[in-house]
Amino acid sequence: MQQDDAFSKDFDAKLARRVLRYLKPYQAITVLVLVAALLLAVLQPLFGLLQRHAIDCYLVQTPGVRCEALNNTPEALFNALLLLAAAYLGLKLFEFGLRYGFTYALSWIGQHVLYDIRSDLFSKLQRLHLGYYDKNPVGRLITRVTSDVDAINMFITNGLAALVTSTFLILAYMIIMISLDWRLALISFTVLPVLFWVTAFFRRHLRDAYRNTRIRQAIVNTQLNENITGMLTVQLFNREGRNQVKFDLANRAFLRSLIDSVKWFSLFMPTVQLLAQVAVGAVLYYAGNQILVGAGVTLGTLVAFIGWVTQLFQPIQDLADVLNNLQAAMASSERIFGVLDTEEEIKDPERPHKLEGFRGQVDLEGVWFAYDTSVTATTPDSDERWTLRGIDLHIRPGESVALVGATGAGKTSIISLVSRFYDVQRGAVKVDGHDVRAYAQHDLRKHIGVVLQDVFLFAGTIESNLRLGDESIPLERIVQACKYVGVHDFIMSLPDGYKSEVRERGATLSTGQKQLLAFARALIQNPDILLVLDEATASVDTETELQIQEALTKVMAGRTSIIIAHRLSTIEHCDRIVVMRKGRVVEQGSHLELLARGGYYSKLYQLQYAGQGASLASD
Structure with missing residues (x-):
């Protein structure tokens, strides 16, 4: 294992700022992306409100619920439902266009950032002295320009998007739920402490699994590069079998690390979903009792809350994934900036001497x-x-x-x-x-x-x-x-x-x-x-x-x-x-x-x- 293959921190604010600095040339598009994320967050709870309104005003006609004045004729209710359905569909179409623009713009930014980082890396590698390449295997350097840059791109296009949208969504859902019925909201939030503990537990194991995966991947890349570039020597000295065994050991270790990360991720997803259903069950039990005794909770409110609780857990789960992407990006950026920060021992002087009338002495x-x-x-001559x-x-x-x-x-x-x-x-x-x-x-x-x-x-x-x-x-x-x-x-x-x-x-x-x-x-x-x-x-x-x-x-x-x-x-x-x-x-x-x-x-x-x-x- 090489020293720079390990992670030094879970999060490094300085590294994060350096990564985000690559967004500076794309500030205008970034602002539009943030506005689109905010609009998407505001839109999501509105669909639940429309469903609640349709149930309480037109389907069940719950007493005490404020609705627009309508003739209680089937035709009037049908027209009102049709208008509401049209509004619902119109919002969905608006959401479709907004989400398309948001996804495209964010991916566009991510790809340009990926291009800029790779260009900086390649330019830096061109300038580094030969002594640097004496100490760093080609496979590791290729990993820096490919896999590590991809990890940062994944964080920007997926992680950063989820971080922004999930934060806005959680706030939007919590605000609308508390404002509509604070009692049901508190019941919905009872499982959140357990969810946060579960998330921290799985995140720790996923982080360790991912660290090991990155290290094993670098080893596989290095061995693959050495075997291909040295194929003449491999075949000349009949090393195919031994090299196959050596590569198989590294590849199996890589496989085990991948399976380990899959194992924890496979457990994490259903655990979060189970907690979400526990919250739904608690809301259903409490709201159902309130409806039966006529204590003020309406059927429309119950339906809306069930949808919101389910939807609330998704951005929370996405935030957990963001943390994993963030850690991967921190690890990759640490290695990338390690290359970019490598001192260029062979530098041009600030005012180079002009070569005129070259003689060749x-x-x-x-x-x-x-x-x-x-x-x-100052090293002794006898060294x-x-x-x-x-x-x-x-x-x-x-x-x-x-x-x-x-x-x-x-x-x-x-x-x-x-x-x-x-x-x-x-x-x-x-x-x-x-x-x-x-x-x-x-x-x-x-x-x-x-x-x-x-x-x-x-x-x-x-x-x-x-x-x-x-x-x-x-x-x-x-x-x-x-x-x-x-x-x-x-x-x-x-x-x-x-x-x-x-x-x-x-x-x-x-x-x-x-x-x-x-x-x-x-x-x-x-x-x-x-x-x-x-x-x-x-x-x-x-x-x-x-x-x-x-x-x-x-x-x-x-x-x-x-x-x-x-x-x-x-x-x-x-x-x-x-x-x-x-x-x-x-x-x-x-x-x-x-x-x-x-x-x-x-x-x-x-x-x-x-x-x-x-x-x-x-x-």
């Missing part, structure tokens, strides 16, 4: 860096959590530099710092003489092209993946770049050429094809600094490797290039090779200079080409 000056956010500039330790590295404009070293030496961290996916704890990373923190992230990154080993392709066409949503890029430029890196012929061999559909993550393409597309994509963006991460030529055949190497050489021409490599043969042509070990630079120079020096790089090179296989991590 990169300098790392005394850089100390750790992925653990608890590590600060093992440091990933980079006092790195000084200066790369000239247009120079190609390769980073080599064991896994965990800090190579990829340098790439991430240059792109400003993370910030250093000590020292500075500079581009063109200015700290990267002085630039706007968008301005900095549009000058940087990245080619990953695991190329990510979005669902869509090849063309859309190459232009990355930038419609200002002409197709001619895309075709030229693809020809330059040698992937144009492959694209044209597809049925629809550049319009060919690419499945999610490029599932229908080979590793080499995706790598070439990545080089073309980087070239289309025309970056001044090229970053190639973690051996872009890994896991491909020799012919494709040569093609990728040729494409890499072309793309690097005239650009500042930083390449991470494990196979040393791929970086022999680089201007400089920087050798890293345990977060420090231990050697740097050209390929031949480092071999002649006979140091760490020479040892790595000999291990690779002596047929023993390079095991960098073992050193």
Whole structure:
């Protein structure tokens, strides 16, 4: 269970105000909704009054009841009843139109609030630094944007509507009942204390059941996401059976929590209805005795009270449901605002430095860096959590530099710092003489092209993946770049050429094809600094490797290039090779200079080409 999956409070006024703040753009419609709710509440008791009037004045003609003067002829009574029925039907039609408008307007508000919250969440997730995603599973974040937002929408469209209408209805019924016959009203209200106790009892159990359900749902979502995204590994290592058992355990726990909530809700509904019938029985007994002895209670009053008592318990029951919806909304809003309130550790400065005449010079000056956010500039140098330790590295404009070293030496961290996916704890990373923190992230990154080993392709066409949503890029430029890196012929061999559909993550393409597309994509963006991460030529055949190497050489021409490599043969042509070990630079120079020096790089090179296989991590 994750900490933020639990509820901290039943109700939080601050969270409620933040949720209701989303109604501000829709104030006018909200006011109309409140007016409609008030009118609906006033209308409901009127139907009982019309029924009472029809019985006491026209059907039974109870003595002592004030009625309009009529000839006691069948025709006159029939016409009066017809007029009353028409008024009754007219009110029902008015109620129908009013309720339709109320329901539609409230749902319209709820859907727009849902849209606004989801938009804010997605925008926030776009701005959060990569370190946030290192700590938060994708399944939990998807739950925030889907299920949690839906819970708030349910509260606004159902819970808030019931809260307003039920409150107005209860007041309307109580006022009309007390004003008509205070004795019958008090008898009707005798079961209310029991109802409130029952409601509190069931609400507590429903709240606990719902909390458990939300937690179990998040676990199921997380496991489902992991299993789908890692399907290749699942099938490769025959994990289907074990993953099925693991998912079944989580799914069964989710099922049990749902059944538990259904159990309490199933008990709650008939209990409230039973109490309502107890109240009806008490009214029927007392009013019946009063009618028999002629003590002032009329048959019409009895019929009206029976209807009002039954109807009174419905909004009270709805209020209990509102409390459950409110608690669910509080839980969801707590998690949603937890995301929205997450500090954006990578922020643009208030007055960013303008990138003009970009040259592509990169300098790392005394850089100390750790992925653990608890590590600060005052953390001792001996702390093992440091990933980079006092790195000084200066790369000239247009120079190609390769980073080599064991896994965990800090190579990829340098790439991430240059792109400003993370910030250093000590020292500075500079581009063109200015700290990267002085630039706007968008301005900095549009000058940087990245080619990953695991190329990510979005669902869509090849063309859309190459232009990355930038419609200002002409197709001619895309075709030229693809020809330059040698992937144009492959694209044209597809049925629809550049319009060919690419499945999610490029599932229908080979590793080499995706790598070439990545080089073309980087070239289309025309970056001044090229970053190639973690051996872009890994896991491909020799012919494709040569093609990728040729494409890499072309793309690097005239650009500042930083390449991470494990196979040393791929970086022999680089201007400089920087050798890293345990977060420090231990050697740097050209390929031949480092071999002649006979140091760490020479040892790595000999291990690779002596047929023993390079095991960098073992050193």
